[in-house]
Amino acid sequence: MEKRLFSVLAKINKAILPSFTKRRLDLSKASKLQLLIFGWRLYVTKKALG
Template sequence: MRKTLFKLLAKINKSVLPSYTKKRLDLSKATKLQMVIMGWKVYVTKNALD
């Protein structure tokens, strides 16, 4: 159940949230909001793969 939820969240993240790797965002110049979004995407992806 939990893994299914995270897989669904990962699909939603992919369609809604911006992809900073495609935009080649420099982490040293990222805003706090951008860092939070990246952290959220990493958290969801990590839990979807477990």
């Protein structure tokens, strides 16, 4: 159940949120909002796969 929820969230994230790795964003120069989005996407992806 939880894994399915995170899989759906990962698909929504992919459709809505920007991909900073494709934009080759330098994380040392990223804003707080960009870091928050990056961290959220990473968390959801890890939960969906694990």
